[in-house]
Structures are given as C-alpha cells and as structure tokens.
Amino acid sequence: GESVGLHLPTLSVQEGDNSIINCAYSNSASDYFIWYKQESGKGPQFIIDIRSNMDKRQGQRVTVLLNKTVKHLSLQIAATQPGDSAVYFCAEKRGAGNMLTFGGGTRLMVKP
C-alpha cells in the first residue's frame, strides 16, 4: 500500500553538528508535507511544511527539502542542540480532504 516511511528509526548526533532526518513517500499525488517534533509526554508540534510546488523551504535552524523525482523528503537541523532531542515525524497530505498520513517517526538523540 502507499505509505510514508522513514529510513532511520534512531539518529544520534553530536551537539553542534547538523542533523538530517529522511522520509520516503510513495504517493506521487501528495501535495503537502509536514514535519512534526514530538517530545516525550507531549503532543506533536509543527516544525515546518512544504508544498509540492516547492523544492526547499527554510525556517529557523531547520530546512525541509523535497525531491519529487525520488519521492524523498528530508529535515535538516543546523547546529543541533540538546533541546532538539525528540521523535520527528513526517506526514503527507493527498488532495482536498486534509487527511494526513504519518510516518513511523525517527528518534533524534543529541550527545553533549
């Protein structure tokens, strides 16, 4: 079936390094993608989104890249900090229904 998935379930990085979290999607009809951050015991928090008519979008310390050719989405976090430790989910939306399909998540661990 069509799904959103992640390559790496756990990513460990050194504080100050850049982090890259990847996501593969299989539905070429998806037109909107979101990255969420979920800290332990909390609900998912919006980080950044991107529409399918864009390749790149930047926020504060975060960048999302969309490669529609290979159906790949990535989240780059610059100068990773201990507060970035969390589980990161990508989600895709198909069509006008606003329904999101979530990936399984990647746990980011930041080493001091």
Added chain:
Amino acid sequence: DADVTQTPRNRITKTGKRIMLECSQTKGHDRMYWYRQDPGLGLQLIYYSFDVKDINKGEISDGYSVSRQAQAKFSLSLESAIPNQTALYFCATSERTGRQFFGPGTRLTVL
C-alpha cells in the same frame, strides 16, 4: 493558554468500562481529529469531523465512537474498553491548508 486541550491527561480504567475523552479548541478551526499512538509507532486516525454535522471514520474506528458537540468540542468514547486500547490518544484541529495542531494527549491504560 493552550489552543487545544484534552481531558483527562491520564486515565486508568478496567476492561468493559465506558470511557470518554474530551477535546476543546480555541483556534476556531472547523476540522477536528482523534488519533491513537502506540509506543514507538506513528499516529493512526480514529475519527475526524469537518464540521459539527460531519463525522467520518478513520482507519481504526472499530471500538470507538465520537460526538461533535460544538465547533470547539470533539469527544471520543470507548464504549467497552479492552486492554489493547491502551495507548496515547491525541486530538488535533486543522486549517483548510492541512496543517494540524495537536493537543497534549491523553494516556489511557485499560487493565
């Protein structure tokens, strides 16, 4: 104040009991959702509502029901709780663009 609130935040109950989880939002969004999250896994959609008169089943609606009492309120009920419904439950609201805003979650344990 939080835009999306959920009550209770934690609940322990016994098999066969009826449980209601409540969600309120102050964002003014028409669209509301209930998700379930099992440990180490992603979010699965239980039910969603695009307005007060619109209720739709998600991918895992069996064993659950919902009520949209007002634009700002969307409750989830487990008619007869069973242990495999032990999970984290999240309510969310969305704009028409698709971005969803999540509540803090309810941790439900069914013994």
